[in-house]
Amino acid sequence: MKEHFGGTMTNHNSTSYTTEEIADLLKVSKLTVYDLIKKGQIRAYRVGRQMRVDATDLDTYKESTKSGGVESANVTVSEQTNEPIRNKNDYSPPPIIQPYATRQLIISGQDISLDLLANAIGKKTGGFRPLRSYTGSLNSLMAMYAGEADVVSTHLFDGDTGTYNIPFIKRILVGHSYVVINLLSRTAGMYVQKNNPKNLHTWSDLIKPSITMINRELGSGTRVLLDEKLRLEGISPRKIDGYFTEEMNHIAVASKVASGAADVGVGIEKAAILVGVDFIPLIQERYDLVMFKTDENLHLRESIFSILRSKEFQNEINAMGGYDLSLTGTVVYETE
Structure with a gap:
């Protein structure tokens, strides 16, 4: 998968963003981005004095915040509870969000x-x-x-x-x-x-x-x-x-x-x-x-x-x- 960013064609898997770029992409303040990083909701790493976020980690954060159900093809229904159950082969655990108790x-x-x-x-x-x-x-x-x-x-x-x-x-x-x-x-x-x-x-x-x-x-x-x-x-x-x-x-x-x-x-x-x-x-x-x-x-x-x-x-x-x-x-x- 490739994307256009800043007018340049880049490989999505190797793209990383600064906190300023993340703030611009999410339409939030830079302080909000830092808060999300501190809470562990967006994975980041430091290069010198600058924080950077990989494009794949940004995608993970965006997916974790989306609302909605799963497609019916991946869902069965429990006979005991009549509740939808995701096929175990299609299950992936939710992203781990750093709890408030361990904020840096x-x-x-x-x-x-x-x-x-x-x-x-x-x-x-x-x-x-x-x-x-x-x-x-x-x-x-x-x-x-x-x-x-x-x-x-x-x-x-x-x-x-x-x-x-x-x-x-x-x-x-x-x-x-x-x-x-x-x-x-x-x-x-x-x-x-x-x-x-x-x-x-x-x-x-x-x-x-x-x-x-x-x-x-x-x-x-x-x-x-x-x-x-x-x-x-x-x-x-x-x-x-x-x-x-x-x-x-x-x-x-x-x-x-x-x-x-x-x-x-x-x-x-x-x-x-x-x-x-x-x-x-x-x-x-x-x-x-x-x-x-x-x-x-x-x-x-x-x-x-x-x-x-x-x-x-x-x-x-x-x-x-x-x-x-x-x-x-x-x-x-x-x-x-």
């Missing part, structure tokens, strides 16, 4: 507290199977906008207002209804070698002669913090040796400093304690969670509120040290 939940962000949150959700909600995506704050928000994340963590510093998260969230999630809840606060600053031999204390010290830094990747909250501080100081990133050398998490940055591969890096205090480098505190950052407000995720939102405010969860976080939980579970911003 994508939690995006890198702090270890999110692993504890995912574990608590898996134990207590009963309605979701949490999956972790270790993606930076800015990229996580973009994934949420694209329908590829359900719970997103952010620590994005806005230099113009001197505040965290809300200016970025408003710009990226425009047109959506959402709630922002504080997860925790933590200290960010510079990793330096033991006893701080290069005497580094401020953002402007990064352009000192003979200083080599190690940076975080584009899209991470730490990279945004550094770029905003450099902008406010009037410092060109090109003046900093090592600015374009990147690592993907706080531990990796702190480890580069500990090994002597770099003199300085930017990150959170927790990683400095774990790796064993000195830490210069520079800012207290607010680490928030973002969720869309929909009728479908009302139970999830209520469950997360309950978990964040519970003594059990807060005691787990406190046991790790290095976090401020004074605002944990507080709504810091909400749209109508």
Whole structure:
């Protein structure tokens, strides 16, 4: 069987569609397509960051939603019940639809507290199977906008207002209804070698002669913090040796400093304690969670509120040290 799609003749069995194409074919929104995939009603697979659906799986979904009976040639009648019975040779089982109780939940962000949150959700909600995506704050928000994340963590510093998260969230999630809840606060600053031999204390010290830094990747909250501080100081990133050398998490940055591969890096205090480098505190950052407000995720939102405010969860976080939980579970911003 062949079909025309986009003006090109293709073999139906090898055709696959993006979520945008599926939404166009079914005349529904892209978010509806993601919801069908999460519920297991449409089988999909991931290629890089993109979800794809084979044409045969799309056909299976469409057939499973059609109403109507079977042809009489395939039907016999029970003498006991007078009900139609399909010939056993023609029987094929209905498609397996993933029950609500096993819906996948994508939690995006890198702090270890999110692993504890995912574990608590898996134990207590009963309605979701949490999956972790270790993606930076800015990229996580973009994934949420694209329908590829359900719970997103952010620590994005806005230099113009001197505040965290809300200016970025408003710009990226425009047109959506959402709630922002504080997860925790933590200290960010510079990793330096033991006893701080290069005497580094401020953002402007990064352009000192003979200083080599190690940076975080584009899209991470730490990279945004550094770029905003450099902008406010009037410092060109090109003046900093090592600015374009990147690592993907706080531990990796702190480890580069500990090994002597770099003199300085930017990150959170927790990683400095774990790796064993000195830490210069520079800012207290607010680490928030973002969720869309929909009728479908009302139970999830209520469950997360309950978990964040519970003594059990807060005691787990406190046991790790290095976090401020004074605002944990507080709504810091909400749209109508």
